Amino acid sequence: MEHQNIILVSCGLFEKSLTGKVALDVSRELHYPVVLKECSLDISHFYNPGRRQYDANKLLEMITQQAPANALRVIGMVRVDLYLPILTYIFGQAKLNGYTGLASLYRLRNELYGLGPDQELLTHRFSKVIIHELGHTFGLIHCSNPVCVMRSSTYVEDLDQKNKQFCIRCRAELNRIESLHN
């Protein structure tokens, strides 16, 4: 029944305790089994030395090409800093109603902002980014509810303001979309 699984693919070294907790959060919120996989693809081709960042569009394209066709959704997890040609950075990327998404841990670490490490907060933030991107792949757009996981977040403090959960309206919309597909 792999087509009912959400696959989280780690590109780079991730602590098992972190990915395990994130997988649990995603499974709890999306109500699908989550499978963790690792990939050893060389992502250095997507590095832009001028910006010292990685091109999210190209990385997402690669994940889409490599994704198993029988999974429900596939999210690539990276530790590197992502950009879009037009934007200075992004936390994650997914196409609306698409099949794959991408989430970066890079800018979620407290240490980057001069604060002490906080593994629990980091896990929460990463879960939120992944659930948010998955929401887009299921057809959800940004939500105006300040605590809904589909609220747009442009910096980490923004992420901390929202919950890991969908609000009532987004949850109902997600159920409606899923019932159309089942």
Added chain:
Amino acid sequence: MPSRISILIVDDEESVRDSLYNWFIDDGYRVECAENAKKALSLLHEKEFDIVLADIKMPGMDGMEMHRRIKALPRVPIVIIMTAFASVDTAVLALKEGAFDYVTKPFDPDDLSHLIRNAATQVALKTENENLKERVTSLVNVEDIVGESEPLKRLLKEVEKVAPTDSSVIITGESGTGKELVARAIHSNSPRKYFPLISVHCGALTESLLESELFGHEKGAFTGAAFNRKGRFEMADGGTIFLDEIGTISPKMQVELLRVLESKKFIRVGGIKEISSDFRVICATNRDLKEMVSIGTFREDLYYRLNVVNIKIPPLRDRPDDIPLLVDHFIRKYCTSMSREMISIDPAAMKHMESFEYPGNVRELENMIERGIVVGNGKVIRLKDLPMGKEVMSNSIESLNDLEMKHIAKILDKYNWNISRTAKALNVDRATLYNKIKKYKLKQE
């Protein structure tokens, strides 16, 4: 969501068009793209757009020339110019020509969001003015505030009245009455709705942490601070800041807060530049701030600065008519979030819910329903699925004394006020038990 608002992206680079298209589609805007000015003008003749985001340098007709032609259209959209260089001259020229704003590529995602929200507010204000006569005021984003009782209707009327203003608001009410929901309702129905509502739970933070949370810090302020960290005041620019449990902040922070509220300016930790932020303040507390002012634990000047409008949320026991609606609402909410079939509540359980006093208010009722769904049989919530009467762990218990009093009363009831058996069960001597009964003024019902 701003789904009515339409954006036309004009840029010769495909990757720019695609990135912006995806960004705005995710935000719920209606978006179209054009690869050159000619195509954009043709689209603008065919249909109406609210915002045009145009690159300044394009082959053929450039962004400035296109802007001049746009101004001749019967309905002129808001034009934002994108430029690859931070050229002040070009930017000034664009603004002189009437462009709404300009932005330098690549954009900071936050700057882009801010810019578009500003433009969206402008569009919304224009539309509201145009439709003022036909406009029927109705609150949005209040689906979590459930009820039809008179006290609740009065509360929503107050929200409706205060929302469009810029006045500071203090929301008071017992724990669990939904103060944050009311703050959200005020923000969502205000002209600031396109900008964020930023919450700060003052009670959960120490004085130094609160300072850093509110003001943020500069890149390099500490070892390892590779990026600037925005404070909550800065995050709330254009929007609303919600300060929960305002009664818990220290005297030092009260001074700082008053200063920022008066000037709307502050300096990040480790910074030298003064930062301005345009925010509205909504506070909440379950304490009596006036009483705190009279005993000198809360500054009077801060109190009057914050207390322009005071909204008091009634406790649930004052609106018992809303209990069945709330029960129904939370059953729907939890069944939906747990992806379960909708279940019902049996009459005995409902009777219990209706007669309960809810010292923890709506939050307590919500917890009871969630528990009932989780431990129940999946079809109906029965009386045995609910925590009973005094056994309900109330959110209103704040002190050890409260907890002790409730526990002693419970055990006394259990042993029908037999002092010896109660003392034995509590593992205290009879004299201690008598003293406690006297202390808490407990009486047999």
